[in-house]
Amino acid sequence: MKSNKLTPNSNLRWESSRMILPEWRKQWLQRQEAQTWQEPPELDDQMIEEYMQMIHDGMAYTWLFDVTYWQDGQFHTATGYVARFRDAPPQVWLQVGGAVLTIPVEHIQAVESQS
């Protein structure tokens, strides 16, 4: 059902009456983004090698993985099967539902097998 100004927990009653300049909004969102910006992960070589070994093994047996990765200043976790591993540049192609997520190896924070 379409929400209206009386819908519980909706903020529509205030959103419909406010005046915000687009330039103000853009700057506020940029500042908010900058405040929550996180640096990319810095994994040591041994940890990366361990994760890559796990991914290679998992590809053979179509294991389901939880991959935590960094993108645009934020960490995300996606669950899927590894569809492909590319060497140059090193990338993991994770099949998540009907889509393929391309994750650079240097942006991987953690890999966990669900299998």
Next chain:
Amino acid sequence: MKRVVFLIDMMSFYASVEKVYHSHLSQHPVVVAGDPDRRSGVILAACPVAKSHGIKTAQALWEAQSLCPEVTVLKPRMQLYIDISTQINELFLTYTDQVEPFSVDESFIELTGTVHQSRPEQTAKSLQKAILRQFGIYARIGIGENKILAKSACDLQAKKRPGGIFHLSKNRLADDFWPFAIGELFGVGNRMEKHFMQTGIRTIGHLANYPVEELQHRWGINGELLWQYANGIDPSPVTPDTHQQKKSIGHGMTLPRDYHQRTEIFVILRELAEEVGRRTRDERLIGNQLSLGIGGTYENPVGFSRQLTLPMATNDGRVIYHACQKLFDRHWLGTPVRRIGVSLEKVEPDTHRQLSLFDEVEDRSSLNQTLDALKDRYGGGIIMYASSLTDAGQALERSKKIGGHYK
């Protein structure tokens, strides 16, 4: 435990900022006004000294100057006000993460669940001092257990009291809220005020005690909403991410003179369409419903507002422009035009696109990306259609402004 919500309002915000930058004017009447040579020559903000001479916001500049000939008139610096406004909101984030900016000079903050919840008045004083110390701006703070009580506490009480802070409790509505005239209730405009007066509702208290069913029957959702406000009922949350969601992207302008020729109006339509396209791309969105609003002149206020569904969602200014042309030609009666607004609605993330099986659609994304990069780096005036350099064009002038006022 009851919620604790603040509505923090910066007094005469633009004028206060200017007084900080022109400290020698601290005791003088100061107003910030639009370009005096144009229709926008109205008062955007007046300092308390200017207000004591009878000057009001939105008054014509000539009127203000006749009330107070010694008033100092300053041009607005919108980018500066935006910078300071966002910095003030960052200060609020040191008190709570629940910050919802409501306008450039007003914000809601929720202190429920923070260490400040048990002593709201002391927190308000500390916040007021911090804003004054860090930015030189005096803030008024309304406190309530929800947003409407906080907003009403600020507008009806805190702004009129020496300390600039007021706590409107729900059990004191009859004394602190209901005696005010109905026109002072948030959300009641001139037309609604007239309707209420005709119904015998002259104060907020009269509305609060009026049968809600009758209000619903007569004014629908809005009738019930205003009844809720009058009774201090507002379940809406303070919503920090409220600015992240976008339902439509629009751009409009009041023209500096009446436009009579179709070709002249098309120059403006193209400029607005390009700006809407740029803003939509900036948000990484596309939209498939176009809305065009045309406003007439003061003497001949004939206009229209019409919508058109596009065959495919877009964020390309040229596609938007062609749709605007189509809508305009279909509905324009040849009367002079003074205001034009274009908006793209039903927007969604630009992650996928429908392909046309029948028409070849020109991919202008690289061209648009290049134009956007140029404008982001050098400003909106760096590149534009040649038509914008004709007498009808406004893009160059607009590129020097924010919200219709000088940057």
